[in-house]
Amino acid sequence: MRPDFEDILINFKKDVEGVKDIKSFKELRDKYLSKEKGIIPNLMKKIKQIPREEKPEYGKDVNLLKGQITNFLNDLEKKIELVELERKSQSERIDISLPGIDFFVGSFHPVKIVEKEICNIFERMGYFIAEGPEVENDFNNFEALNFPDDHPARDAQDTFFVSEDRYYLLRTHTSPVQIRTMKRYGAPIKIIAPGKVFRRDTPDPTHSPIFHQIEGLVVDKNITMADLKGTLEKFARECFSADTKIRLRPSFFPFVEPGAEVDISCIFCKGKGCRICKNSGWIEILGAGMVHPAVFEKCGIDSEKYSGFAFGLGVDRITILKYGIPDIRLFFENDVRFLEQF
Amino acid sequence: MKISYKWLKELVNIEEKPELLAEDLSMAGLAVDNIEHLGYDSILVLDLTADRGDCLSHVGVGREVATIYGEKLKIPGYGKLNSKENDLDISIEIEAKDLCYRYSGLVMEDVKVGPSPLWLKERLESLGVRSINNVVDITNYLLLETGQPLHAFDYDKLKGHKIIVRRAKDEEKIVTLDSVERVLNENVLVIADESQPVAIAGIMGGEESEVSDNTQRILIECAYFNPLNIRKSSRFLGLSTEASYRFERGVDIGNFINIVKRCAWLIQEICGGRVAGEILDVYPDKLEKKIVKLPLKKVKWLLGVDISAEFIKSILDRLGFEIKDFKNEEMEILVPFHRHDIFRDVDIIGEISRIYGYNKLPSTIPGNESVPIYRSLSKEKENLREFFKGYGFREILTTNFVDEKSNKEFSFFFKGENIKLINPLDEYEPFLRKNLISQMIKTLKTNENNYNKNVKLFELANVHFKIGKEYIEKSLFSIGCYGNIFGENWIFKESPVDYFYLKGLIEKLLIYFKLNEIFFDEANVPFLQKGNSAFLKRKNKVVGYFGRLNFAIEKEMKFKNPIFIGEFQVGELFRNYQSEEKYREFSRFPSIDRDISFLIDKNISYGKIESLIKGMKIDELTEIRLLDVYSGKGIPEDKVSFTIRAIFQKRERTLTDEEADNLRDRIVSLLVKKFKINFR
Incomplete structure (x- = not known):
């Protein structure tokens, strides 16, 4: 290479050391390669003045010089870009420990959560959801359910009446939905009926005049009490835990025969005995039984041909058990500090 | 019902400890609530169901125990009765045969009334019965033993030595054993002598004819009264006794003679005295035992398990049933008189x-499968709840019972008659609510009082009212909030909820449910702040309202925060609702925005401008967005400045700039023509 070219190369390398950022890099590149004023293009232009015999040699050396400088600049550009990127990353760093936008998350009422869970369990078993009104009449709430007029069995369900003749009332259980559904649809039936119910109980930690029940009713040919037992066992396992057991105790509800109260093995002590289950190992959660033929007859279903089972469970009670809530009155207080826990 | 373990052991052979016995009884349907350990005895506290009147005695429970354990029940009897040569005069007449089915009695004389022996006192007291005197204590003892209430009258106080079982006369009076004067009516059955009532039948004896220390001659009464009548009278008088409790549930009409004799024998043994006449037994229409037929196949049909005929027979036998006939796999069974269920x-x-x-x-x-059950709006209701939960709202449950003011002042939708409870728990809140909003407001207040910030709530529930004779139930949805949209921190120091927060949510709700026909209009709701609230309407029907709570109410209730609330009729919101979930082709070509800024008279609402533009039905116009609203400095006082952005797009190709400009110009010229706007 011509000595003057070697000098250019030495100067170029000195200039490179002054490059700190993309700006100084561009200045360097322009200084050597800019079409108008760049050192290399100028050398190219000078070729006209070179004696003819030296031209090939000169041209070769210019190209060599241009190639070396271009290669060098290309490598340098990549390095500078990396440096620039790094600088940008540094400058745009944020304190990721700062809190984010404080959105609010809503919630469903715990009783409604449990109500839905229970309904879902039965819906998976092929039950339909049915509904009925909260203001009922005596026929649907009592008479058709085989509660004789003025029978002591009515005492257990202290009723709110809304008409002077006491024919209209607030339903004391979800069982009137049984009557409405059977009368409207006949058999076969497989329903679950959630809803609000009302009893004239003074509020205390375990009583509320307004609470929630879920009624179940299955009517078909060949439905037995064993079916009731199996169904409730499955329900208890799905609602509480796989090792939950149930126990049926004979009891009396006018609209079923045989009738039962159903306990689950205590979910807190696993049946060993604790404060919640009063050391019995069992917790009562629902009432059930085989639909009384008198009920079928009131609803126009042939009681010799069809049988069925029904059950009714207290959603509030199960909610209290599941979440360990100490006082049922919290459900109606609606303090956000309570609601936000579910 | 309290049952003595020791007493029970005298009636049945029991090897089980009280705890195990209690468990076994519970599992056979006689729920034992509790066991009281007294040292010398254990008391089982039974919580019996209303159908098991037969177990309101030791013999009754003993029968159950004997059945469960396969043991024999030993029913206590009596020894030889001493009697007088000449009978004392007594006559018994049942006038009200529909209310008294049987009346048996026996007169005794030379009875020495005094304190009871210790064993008797102790037994009664351990079961919660106060000892009075030996004669009364014996009748009470037999009540606990047999379940049959007995009564002893002072024979010499019965005028004319007559017993007449009759309805009371209207306003007839009697002073009962508790020294209370009771005013009776024709529905109440009494035991009367020649001149006046001496007892309220089946409920309580009269003070005048009671057995006192001076009594020497007594009449023992053993009777069966109509259960329903006793129940009604007991309720009418507000007087429930051990006797009425049992008569209401039905006693054993078949066993009177044995019980009267056992009573007489115990009196003879404990108080001295002797029988002074034959047993009187008035039983005009002798009852037959009920017959029930049981086809054996029905047992398996209902229970799902085979139970042998032998086992069935042995159970029924021990419970006191008789199998009258058994052929063709069908049992004909006689029901004992003690079973009324x-x-x-x-x-x-x-x-x-x-x-x-x-x-x-x-x-x-x-x-099995069910017939399909249709339930209206169930999915929509659930989605509505989900929607508001998703935006940070929390579900509440409030009471259905309200005062008159809540219904009168806050029921915007329903003008029907209030439904009033005949027997409310709280006399100040006797009405069923016709709105949810009054309780939403109260709940917001409770939370504010409890120092809770940034509260957003919703409720879905039914309300009730009456139109004519019809009871109507409607489903409402309420929302309420105060505080900030986002929790206050360095990003959003403040983001207070306001009218436009609620409006934004509701606009999104309408899009989410594709409720295209519903529009906003200025609201006129007494408890909302006018000019800060809106209706949701479909045609002319108001389906909901929302906005700021009336300033006067905010002040009266001492709210510290601005309160925003809303209420919707679920049924109206989703009237004729069909969720169209069909895919619609979208344009794959770019859209072009054109912004238009102009000044307009303040009294022209933005809604009018928007609906005018939408009314042009420009196919390419996909959206109008309001980018800026300004009034104040630099703008005439009666004007407001709007900047709207029109977004144009064609379905089948890219729109040109020129086309977009032309579309914008069409809009502009219409706005100029209609509203005389000035461009900025």
């Missing part, structure tokens, strides 16, 4: 199953 085959199956053991039944799951 057995009417048909299923009741017998109930007996068999409870003794067999419910928990021995197999477990199966029915695989």
Whole structure:
């Protein structure tokens, strides 16, 4: 290479050391390669003045010089870009420990959560959801359910009446939905009926005049009490835990025969005995039984041909058990500090 | 019902400890709530169901125990009765045969009334019965033993030595044993002598004819009264006694003679005295035992398990049933008089199953199908709840019972008649609510009082009212909030909820449910702040409202935060609702925005401008967005400045700039023509 070219190369390398950022890099590149004023293009232009015999040699050396400088600049550009990127990353760093936008998350009422869970369990078993009104009449709430007029069995369900003749009332259980559904649809039936119910109980930690029940009713040919037992066992396992057991105790509800109260093995002590289950190992959660033929007859279903089972469970009670809530009155207080826990 | 373990052991051979006995009784349907340990005895506290009047005695419970354990029940009897040569004069007449089915009695003389022996006192007191005197204590003892209430009259106080079982006369009076004067009516059955009532039948004796220390001659009464009548009278008088409790549930009409004799014998042994006449037994229409037929196949049909005929027979026998006939796999069963809860085959199956053991039944799951049940709006209701939950709202449950003011002042939608409870728990809140909003406001206040910030709530519930004779139930949805949209921090120091927060949510709700026909209009709701609230309407029907709570109410209730609330009629919101979930082709070509800024008279609402533009039905116009609203400095006082952005797009190709400009110009010229706007 011509000595003057070697000098250019030495100067170029000195200039490179002054490059700190993309700006100084561009200045360097322009200084050597800019079409108008760049050192290399100028050398190219000078070729006209070179004696003819030296031209090939000169041209070769210019190209060599241009190639070396271009290669060098290309490598340098990549390095500078990396440096620039790094600088940008540094400058745009944020304190990721700062809190984010404080959105609010809503919630469903715990009783409604449990109500839905229970309904879902039965819906998976092929039950339909049915509904009925909260203001009922005596026929649907009592008479058709085989509660004789003025029978002591009515005492257990202290009723709110809304008409002077006491024919209209607030339903004391979800069982009137049984009557409405059977009368409207006949058999076969497989329903679950959630809803609000009302009893004239003074509020205390375990009583509320307004609470929630879920009624179940299955009517078909060949439905037995064993079916009731199996169904409730499955329900208890799905609602509480796989090792939950149930126990049926004979009891009396006018609209079923045989009738039962159903306990689950205590979910807190696993049946060993604790404060919640009063050391019995069992917790009562629902009432059930085989639909009384008198009920079928009131609803126009042939009681010799069809049988069925029904059950009714207290959603509030199960909610209290599941979440360990100490006082049922919290459900109606609606303090956000309570609601936000579910 | 309290049952003495020791007493029970005298009636049945029991090897089980009280705890195990209690468990076994519970599992056969006689729920034992509690056991009281007294040292010398254990008391089982039974919580009996209303159908088991037969177990309100030691013999009754003993029968159950004997059945469960396969033991024999030893019913206590009596010894030889001493009697006088000449009978004392007495006559018994049942006038009200529909209310008294049987009346038996026996007169005794030379009875020495005094304190009871210690064993008797102790036994009564351990079961919660106060000792009075030996004669009364014996009748009470037999009540606890047999379940049959007995009464002893002072024979010499019965005028004319007559017993007449009759209805009371209207306004007839009697002073009962508790020294209270009771005013009776024709529905109340009394035991009367020649001149006046001496007892309220089946409920309580009269003070005048009671057995006192001076009594020497007594009449023992053993009777059966109509259960329903006793129940009604007991309720009418507000007087419930051990006797009425049992008569209401029905006693054993078949066993009177034995009981009267046992009573006389105990009196003779404990108080001295002797029988002074034959047993009087007035039983005008002798009852026959009920017959129930049980086809054996029905047992398996209902229970899902085979139970042998032998086992069934032995259970029924021990419970006191008689099998009159058994052929063609069908039992004909006589129901004992002490069972008032057995009417048909299923009741017998109930007996068999409870003794067999419910928990021995197999477990199966029915695989049947149901007829489909249609439930209106269930999915929509659930989605509505989900929607508001998603935006940070929390679900509440409030009471259905309200005062008159809540219904009167806050029921915007329903003008029907209030439904009033006949027997409210709280006399100040006797009405069923016709709105949810009053309780939403109260709940917001409770939360504010409890120092809760940034509260957003919703409720879905039914309200009730009456139109004519019809009771109507409607579903409402309420929302309420105060505080900030986002929790206050360095990003959003403040983001207070306001009218436009609620409006934004509701606009999104309408899009989410594709409720295209519903529009906003200025609201006129007494408890909302006018000019800060809106209606949701479909045609002319108001389906909901929302906005700021009336300033006066905010002040009166001492709210510290601005309160925003809303209420919607669920049924109206989703009227004729069909969620169209069909895919619609979208344009794959770029859209072009054109912004238009202009000044307009303040009294022209933005809504009018928007609906004018939409009314042009420009196919390419996909959206109008309001980018800026300004009034104040630099703008005439009666004007407001709007910047709107029109977004144009064609479905089949890219729109040109020129086309977009032309479309914008069409809009502009219409705005100029209609509203005389000035461009900025």
